[in-house]
Amino acid sequence: MTEFTEEGVRAAARAWLEANWSPDYGLVEWRNRLIDSGWGVPHWPRAWYGQDMPSGLLPVVDEEFGRIGAVTVATAGIRRLAAATILEHGTDLQKEKFLRRSLTGEDTWCQLFSEPGSGSDVAGAVTRADFKGNRWVINGQKVWTSSAHHADWGLLLARTDWDAPKHKGLSYFILDMRQPGVEVRQIRQMNGHASFNQVFITDADVPPEHLVSEVGKGWAVTTTTLMHERRSADGLRNDSAGYDRPGRCYAEERDEIATVQEPYKWYPQRRGRVDLVLQRARETGKLGDPMVRQEIARLMILARTAEWTARRARVAAAAGRPPGPEGSLGKLVASHVARAAARVHTQLSGADAMLAGEDGPMGGVIAEILVSVPAISIAGGTDEIQRNIIAERVLGMPKEPNTDATRPFRDVPRNAVR
Amino acid sequence: MKFGFSGEQEEFRGVMRRFLAERSPTTEVRRLMETPDGWEREGWRALNTQLGLTAVHIPETHGGQGFGYSELGIVLEEAGRALLCAPLLATALAASAIMNAGTAEQQAALLPGIAAGDTVATLAVAEDGGGWEAADVRLTATGTGGGWRLDGAKGYVLDGTTADLIVVLARGPRGLSFFTVAGDAAGLSRRALRTIDTTRRLARLTFAGVAAAPLGAAGGAGVPFARTMLQAAAMLASEMVGGAERLREDALAYAKMRYQFGRPIASFQSLKHKAADMLVDVELAKAAAYYAAAALDEGDEELGMVCHLAKAAASEAYLQTAIHAVQIHGGIGFTWDNDTQLWFKRAKGSEVLFGDAHAHREAMMRHMAA
């Protein structure tokens, strides 16, 4: 059994990888081996493919995977949030059915939370779930749903009680996306990509065993998913393998990235690409400009301290503190970093910052940064909502008086559907 | 007038706003931005001749309206507000360069076509790497007995593939000169550049022994060029504040209409503060753009400083307003179909066109500390 110190984990991970890793495995075959060995998700419980390892030690494991060049379990996209949520709230049956196939990458997920009338106020969902006969029948519309166009399963938030106050009338379901009642339409974004969708749900079917937690307890489950989403914005996890080497496993992973992750190839750009700043400063001959140097240094201070803060939160979590709202710092700070980086990239590129595609700097990457960073301040909870969370839950500042959370949901004022 | 517009000017603005709202709704902007040239000759000609847009600051003796930069600023502000897809800024600034540098005969020959809307013109200053200062010019002008030939390249040329007349800044044996070159001149090749903001087109022009005529005395463009760039800074700033104000107003209207948590999002204090900050940013930038335009008309002694000030202020205010506007819209603000992105991209491009805020602040300091 692995000793949970940095040295112990490093030695054990290295030994196991050296004995087992080969790029000649099929991708799913290799990931199944990882899952069975406990090295796919070592921070998960032993009962479910893990080793109960403190998550603060995960970076050490990641480093060992990186060192030897081994492919990891599938982490990209919503499947990571789905897995974490099901692990925490799911029934054994659900864990059995969904966890492994999410980790192998065979199943793809999407998060059906936001609606035209409820984004920040995600608990204001009006998609309805009615129990009829022996099934749940779902009707409504979701929006901004990343991955919906290729997802197998959706994490669905729906209203089951219209007379209860809004947070108490919600339930959480796993929706089969491949059924006639689910229609997905892609939405084009300002950066030209189409990674999110409108989802129209008409008399879609959910079997009772795909209810997560209990009827009316959907909000607590949603909070878990969102917490994981916001914490993952801390930028520690690097989920692109990008291996350029021969071997079946690499090739299949490249295929996976090319197809399933194609719509998300702009995601690194929305974080501002701090990693490109020094290179750009050299390329543009501006590295010696004192004003530019100041701005780059200022950006680096922000980016590095953000990273260290995230690491401190991880270490604290590893020391046994439950996942708390401190994750919201990472999300807000990531947005500051992205904006500051966009500013610096603009300064470095000068007039070239007007150019896109093959005419633009770095074959269009800089342009893509400039038109993608606004997303990071909106997706997964806006900056304003993050500030509210920090103020109210971390700092204990009183909530604004609200009128919507206490009365029956059907009486809460809202927009007519757009 | 630096601090207010006359009744006539306000009326003029009202006419512009009404026409442009009608002729350049965002459906039309979206249609034009997908066309190869980014604008259409017929439509632009009709609008231009009806309103006399490119005639505004050209003297009546040359077929223009004989107004000044304050009025041109109003036109551009309204064009920026409506995101008009047309070679307006390009043509107006080329006309300015001709007025600054050209002889009386040259002005008489070139300006009437521009004023009448027959000639689409542009100004080619920056080269690869994108500096907008005299020292950055490498394109060479060589005497060839009777005339001149140009060799080199220009980048970021507004409407460079479609202009009939190009005013080119070149370096000759006696210094800088503006030259005029026909759009279809032999030896000139023009390539459209892909831009973030597709409502405004840029091109790269390559000159291989292009025959050209100097505007004014060869080598004498130092002063006219400096003046042209001040006009460019002030006029672009006018266009930018028009766009910024439109974004600000649209975002405010959206905030008042959008409900979350059982109430309009405009009722959240953080959005109120954002909206108030946006007003401050835009109003200050407007004050600067108006002041600079008036300073151009009045030949103000601080002219150099204030034009740079206006562009620096507009660069930051427009971009910041655009960032806030997307944010206030939430998810929908990040979509292609929401119009906010159109102005966001215009703000992004305008931020660095003719130099970014850093460059203009530095230039401002040179004037102030001179």
Ligand SMILES: Cc1cc2nc3c(=O)[nH]c(=O)nc-3n(C[C@H](O)[C@H](O)[C@H](O)COP(=O)(O)OP(=O)(O)OC[C@H]3O[C@@H](n4cnc5c(N)ncnc54)[C@H](O)[C@@H]3O)c2cc1C
């Ligand atoms: C790239 C991207 C991917 C996304 N992927 C998904 C996905 O996969 N699944 C999913 O369910 N959703 C997804 N979303 C949706 C995202 O979660 C919402 O867009 C976001 O929560 C904001 O909601 P909204 O768009 O309705 O904006 P609104 O909630 O209408 O917000 C509009 C403005 O009001 C402000 N505001 C709202 N409430 C308050 C308040 N109480 N105090 C102060 N200000 C407030 C907001 O900060 C914002 O500025 C995605 C969004 C983006 C941009």
